[in-house]
Amino acid sequence: MTHSLLPAAQIPVSSSTATANTYTDLNGLSALKKDSSSPQAIHAVAQQVDALFLQMMLKSMRDASADAGEADSNEMGMYQDMFDKQVALNLSQHQGLGLGSLLTRQLSAAAALPPGTPQEARPSAPANSNTGRAARPDASAPEATMLQTASEFVRQVLPTISRAAERLGVNPLGMLAQAALETGWGKRMARTAEGTPSLNMFGIKAGDSWDGARASANTVEFSGGLATQRHTVFRAYASIEDSVGDFANLLKGSPRYRDAVAAGGDAQAYVNSIGQSGYATDPEYGNKLNDILNGSTLRMALNASGVKL
Numbered sequence: 378m379t380h381s382l383l384p385a386a387q388i389p390v391s392s393s394t395a396t397a398n399t400y401t402d403l404n405g406l407s408a409l410k411k412d413s414s415s416p417q418a419i420h421a422v423a424q425q426v427d428a429l430f431l432q433m434m435l436k437s438m439r440d441a442s443a444d445a446g447e448a449d450s451n452e453m454g455m456y457q458d459m460f461d462k463q464v465a466l467n468l469s470q471h472q473g474l475g476l477g478s479l480l481t482r483q484l485s486a487a488a489a490l491p492p493g494t495p496q497e498a499r500p501s502a503p504a505n506s507n508t509g510r511a512a513r514p515d516a517s518a519p520e521a522t523m524l525q526t527a528s529e530f531v532r533q534v535l536p537t538i539s540r541a542a543e544r545l546g547v548n549p550l551g552m553l554a555q556a557a558l559e560t561g562w563g564k565r566m567a568r569t570a571e572g573t574p575s576l577n578m579f580g581i582k583a584g585d586s587w588d589g590a591r592a593s594a595n596t597v598e599f600s601g602g603l604a605t606q607r608h609t610v611f612r613a614y615a616s617i618e619d620s621v622g623d624f625a626n627l628l629k630g631s632p633r634y635r636d637a638v639a640a641g642g643d644a645q646a647y648v649n650s651i652g653q654s655g656y657a658t659d660p661e662y663g664n665k666l667n668d669i670l671n672g673s674t675l676r677m678a679l680n681a682s683g684v685k686l
Contacts, residue, residue, distance in 0.1 A: 467595075467606060523562075527678035530563040534578060535684045537618050541625040545638055551647030552624075554670040555579060558662075567594035567611040575613040579624040580657070583612045590614070599658040644670060 535553055542549035559580040560566055566574040575592035583591045590613035597604050614620040628634045633654050640646035648670050652663020659665070669675055 523674065524677055524681060526564060527557070527562045527674050528681040530557065530560075531675075531678045531682040531684055533563070534617055534621070535682070537621045538578075541621045545625055545628060546641055547638060547647055548640070548642045548644035550670060550675075551637075551640070551644040551651070551666075552621075554644070554648060554666050554675065555651060556621075557669050557675070558665055567592035567609075567613070569613050573613075575611055576617055576620050577611050577614060578617060578620045581612045581620075581624060581627065583610045587612055597659075599660060602660070 531553070534556055535549065538552045538556065539549040542552055556578040557563075560578060566577060568574055569590060569592045575590075577592065583589075592611050592613040594609060594611065596607055596609040598607050598609075599605075612620075612623065614623070628638055634651070634656070637647050637650035637654060640650055645667075648666040649663060652666055656662065
């Protein structure tokens with residue numbers, strides 16, 4: 378069985394356009410000025426904006442910890458600030474807050490207009506955009522490429538998820554939303570040492586008890602409200618069926634997910650229970666699942682894929 382679920386391709390950067398891989402890389406930032414209308418430069422600028430807001434969020438969390446009596450020395454504060462800036466930049470180059478993709482669309486549309494176009498005729502952000510909400514992978518007005526990706530993902534994984542969900546007695550849409558979040562609609566997966574995708578649909582980590590294949594990726598874990606970047610090892614599977622079956626066994630065998638399984642045909646209750654179960658350290662995990670389950674991308678992908686539940 379051939380699978381086309383692969384991590385997102387890196388956006389190529391032309392020789393005339395550079396990007397900053399560290400927050401101190403001033404040469405990379407300066408190079409963005411050389412061709413401000415190119416797609417590569419627009420994408421890089423949008424990432425910098427996302428990084429700035431992520432940095433502000435991390436600083437706010439640091440300040441809150443200090444107010445609670447956990448203040449560190451000046452030296453420790455300086456190193457934490459440096460670390461936060463680098464984490465913000467790294468996050469912006471992967472998922473970010475969603476501001477980057479919105480800004481990229483706006484700047485790209487503006488750059489395509491002929492010189493002298495009146496300001497009133499220039500595109501503006503949609504009234505129902507999610508720019509004020511952190512790290513939501515689902516958008517209310519998905520682009521055609523996003524819909525195509527989501528539709529293909531649904532076609533490939535929903536039949537397998539539906540069979541597992543039937544055995545568990547739950548609505549498959551809740552599990553589908555979770556798989557979409559964990560893999561970025563199939564485009565973001567950990568890779569094995571050989572470079573093959575893990576096909577890990579639900580982000581299950583490889584603990585000491587796991588004796589199968591492994592894959593690794595850099596992740597962001599939350600502890601005490603603080604985000605920390607870590608190198609994480611995940612389980613790797615030979616097929617999507619193996620991954621979904623392993624996740625179904627985890628749900629069925631762990632008391633932690635009893636309420637999620639007990640949700641039955643209520644997909645909303647399922648994602649709410651998973652969000653409250655501690656399945657992920659991200660405090661926004663439940664909200665992100667809700668955004669996908671109730672978002673237009675999933676609805677349109679289901680219609681476009683032609684998969685019948």
